[in-house]
């Protein structure tokens with residue numbers, strides 16, 4: 001099983017990069033005992049500026065055949081953190097790879113959104129893609145702590 005965040009844009013060193021590295025490192029350590037792999041990052045950049053339609057095939061390259069595809073989209077489903085943890089555990093139990101896609105300034109192309117197994121919203125407001133990446137990394141770590149019964153998550 002693989003867990004991948006496929007995202008538009010290259011993350012430079014800075015506060016977002018430090019937070020993401022910290023949460024993904026914590027997830028990697030806590031996830032081992034639960035059969036959850038470390039999360040890898042696949043960053044794509046459309047150098048010709050073709051927007052979401054040009055970014056879609058680049059993002060698709062990071063999606064292994066049969067993987068569960070989760071798109072991050074403000075129009076998506078609002079999940080609680082325990083619900084998110086259950087979704088991850090379900091795919092882990094089916095030994096499916098999981099790919100989380102975060103779009104760029106234009107969002108995610110409709111074709112990619114339509115083929116997703118799940119669209120997740122972090123609320124109706126639009127967040128910068130780097131902050132969406134930080135929040136996703138934190139929620140993945142939080143899901144791991146929920147599945148392990150650690151006291152990090154309090155209701």
Ligand SMILES: C[S@@+](CC[C@H](N)C(=O)[O-])C[C@H]1O[C@@H](n2cnc3c(N)ncnc32)[C@H](O)[C@@H]1O
Pocket residue numbers: 071072073074075101102103104105106107108120121122123124125126127128129132
């Ligand atoms: C700057 S936003 C692009 C918004 C774009 N106008 C759209 O219609 O999707 C960049 C990316 O961050 C993620 N994102 C931003 N706000 C979000 C939210 N509230 N919930 C989930 N993902 C979000 C999405 O993956 C989005 O494609």
